[in-house]
Amino acid sequence: MIPVRGFEGRTVAVFGLARTGLAAARALMAGGAQVALWDEKPASRAAAQAAGFTLTDLSKAEWTDFAALMLSPGVPLTHPAPHWTVERAREAGVEILGDIxxxxxxxxxxxxxxxxxxxxxxxxxxxxxxxxxxxxxxxxxxxxxxxxxxxxxxxxxxxxxxxxxxxxxxxxxxxxxxxxxxxxxxxxxxxxxxxxxxxxxxxxxxxxxxxxxxxxxxxxxxxxxxxxxxxxxxxxxxxxxxxxxxxxxxxxxxxxxxxxxxxxxxxxxxxxxxxxxxxxxxxxxxxxxxxxxxxxxxxxxxxxxxxxxxxxxxxxxxSFPGLAHRMETVAQIGRVRFVNDSKATNADAARQAMSSYPKFHWIVGGQPKTGGIDALADLFPRVEKAYLIGEAAPAFAQTLKGRAPAAECGTMDAAVAQAFADAQASGQEAIILLSPACASFDQFADFEDRGEAFRAAVQGLMTPAVKGVA
Missing domain, CATH: 3.40.1190.10 (Mur-like, catalytic domain)
Structure with missing residues (x-):
């Protein structure tokens, strides 16, 4: 831990009690500050209490008592509208900053x-x-x-x-x-x-x-x-x-x-x-x-x-070993290789993986970003077939219509199973690529959770004789 200096004997409000917020709270306390912690999510408040922290309902607090507001990065600062804690801090003349x-x-x-x-x-x-x-x-x-x-x-x-x-x-x-x-x-x-x-x-x-x-x-x-x-x-x-x-x-x-x-x-x-x-x-x-x-x-x-x-x-x-969820080969079953690129949360990121393979079976979808997958149209000829999941599935089916074969699968398990069946039926060497071009929050906690769901679905396809082959 890095004890935070500059707030000794003063109170810092901390809003957002996930990884960043709790680490900041501990570091502020280690540096001699007092903290007033709050989160709108009951589960996050319960986790903070279980970790030994005392909570302060910031909606009822006297903000002029605070030296600063430590805001977790996921909380809106300016757009689409400032969070209520930001407005309260500004009204009281309280500085707003992050853990960095x-x-x-x-x-x-x-x-x-x-x-x-x-x-x-x-x-x-x-x-x-x-x-x-x-x-x-x-x-x-x-x-x-x-x-x-x-x-x-x-x-x-x-x-x-x-x-x-x-x-x-x-x-x-x-x-x-x-x-x-x-x-x-x-x-x-x-x-x-x-x-x-x-x-x-x-x-x-x-x-x-x-x-x-x-x-x-x-x-x-x-x-x-x-x-x-x-x-x-x-x-x-x-x-x-x-x-x-x-x-x-x-x-x-x-x-x-x-x-x-x-x-x-x-x-x-x-x-x-x-x-x-x-x-x-x-x-x-x-x-x-x-x-x-x-x-x-x-x-x-x-x-x-x-x-x-x-x-x-x-x-x-x-000698770099690579990172999980970034063009990561998670398994190979026969002539079919499974590539986990769950970190591709927008079209530009998906382009990087799609450009690396001449042909592939594409698992795509989730919570769509602005523009969807329209910008990837030049790569659609590389798509053997697309397997659409999550909120974006209907819209992406329309985008791909007449340009690449596509099936609305809904879930990760269904997409992996159908992609594998199609890849096996081709009799050729094949790539099944999870590169969603979308956020994950419609079905998963984050891109890592989505990538692990892909890995688990692939493992579920494997017989005991071939499990662990990569």
């Missing part, structure tokens, strides 16, 4: 010799893989590495800091909206495409939230920016003009005179006088596809920014 901001202030207040290195990763897609990949490289290079934020452990639940530690943090746009003083030694903006627009009031607000990761960098810091989309290109151009830090453009689609890029799976370092081939990423089994080549370029550039020798960074890049 609490971490940032604690780091900024520490003596110079105790301040760790901070790597912050954001982007619409690829955040988790890139965060884990950087953490893997740093750990293999002998650095005391902690990985958290929007992945794994909430940042304040990580082990306390010291001057030799490296914190590798995945940051969502929701978390960045609540952060103002984080100063990463290396900040990574992988890519930007439309997502969470309802929470940011449109694309402009979403881009502004992502861009906050770069706000406080200065001389000696490194910014790694993906330039394969127009928003990333623009941001890279604008911060290059400011010229306050080392800027490393990354690409998985084009050669560059300066930066780190991948062409046809070959990774090049062009940060020096000439481009040097670093690694053949096609040999990295856990990094398939162009989107993963961009992740690898970002991780390599970050490692160099942290002082890890290029040869060592490349070696550890190739």
């Amino acid at each position: 901001e609490l971490f940032a202030r604690t780091v900024n207040a520490a003596p110079e010799h105790k301040r760790p290195k901070i790597v912050a990763v954001t982007g619409t897609n690829g955040k988790s893989t890139t965060t884990a990949l950087i953490g893997h490289i740093c750990a293999q290079a002998g650095r005391d590495t902690r990985i958290g934020g929007n992945i794994g452990v909430g940042v304040l639940g990580l082990e306390d800091m010291h001057g030799g530690a490296v914190y590798v943090l995945e940051l969502s746009s929701y978390q960045l909206d609540l952060t103002s003083s984080l100063k990463p030694d290396v900040a990574i903006l992988l890519n930007v495409s439309p997502d969470h627009l309802d929470r940011h009031g449109g694309m402009e607000g979403y881009v502004a939230a992502k861009r906050r990761i770069l706000a406080n960098q200065g001389k000696g810091d490194t910014a790694v920016i993906g330039v394969d989309d127009p928003w990333g290109q623009r941001i890279c151009t604008e911060i290059t003009a400011a010229n306050r830090r080392t800027i490393v453009p990354i690409s998985a689609s084009k050669a560059m005179g300066r930066g780190v890029y991948a062409l046809d799976g070959l990774l090049y370092d062009a940060t020096g006088e000439r481009a040097v081939e670093i690694a053949d990423l096609k040999r990295a089994r856990s990094l398939p596809g162009r989107h993963n080549w961009q992740n690898a370029a970002a991780a390599y550039a970050t490692a160099i920014g942290l002082g890890i020798p290029p040869e060592e960074a490349a070696e550890h890049l190739m």
Whole structure:
């Protein structure tokens, strides 16, 4: 745990008692603050009480008694409308912040010799893989590495800091909206495409939230920016003009005179006088596809920014074991391979997996995002058949009509069973790809729960003789 400094003897309201909120509460108390905890969900309140916390109904509290409101990132700050706790805090002149901001202030207040290195990763897609990949490289290079934020452990639940530690943090746009003083030694903006627009009031607000990761960098810091989309290109151009830090453009689609890029799976370092081939990423089994080549370029550039020798960074890049729910092969039954890409919660993320296979049986659907799967039309010819689940099934059936065979299956179990039957009947080698292009909350707790449901359904197909084959 990282004790939060700056609120000693004062009371901080904490709203939202899932992983982030409870970790923040413990860290605030460890730093000498008092906390007033609340959540609208009875189950969350019961879990907090079972963990030994005392609750305070914030709807009946005197808000002028609070030094700050620690808001969990899932709670609306501005759009579609501010949460009632946000309105109460603003009326009382109470500062609103998130757990990443609490971490940032604690780091900024520490003596110079105790301040760790901070790597912050954001982007619409690829955040988790890139965060884990950087953490893997740093750990293999002998650095005391902690990985958290929007992945794994909430940042304040990580082990306390010291001057030799490296914190590798995945940051969502929701978390960045609540952060103002984080100063990463290396900040990574992988890519930007439309997502969470309802929470940011449109694309402009979403881009502004992502861009906050770069706000406080200065001389000696490194910014790694993906330039394969127009928003990333623009941001890279604008911060290059400011010229306050080392800027490393990354690409998985084009050669560059300066930066780190991948062409046809070959990774090049062009940060020096000439481009040097670093690694053949096609040999990295856990990094398939162009989107993963961009992740690898970002991780390599970050490692160099942290002082890890290029040869060592490349070696550890190739040994990355991969992450669950991200183009993860969960099993193979005969000639049929099952790929779990449940983390693909929007069309752009699904595109990455779909582009990696010439033909596949596609399990798709859930709680649809703006635009649905219309943007994937150019990939529909690759779809042997689509198996539609969740709320999106009727609408997606209309989108696919006349362009790809589709069946409305409803549930994950039914989709997996039908896809397997069709794949077996083809007599060919086949891929069954779960890449939903949707949020999971209509049928599952989160994308991980959805991915585990896929895994369980696949396991249910397997006879004892073949179970565990992958």
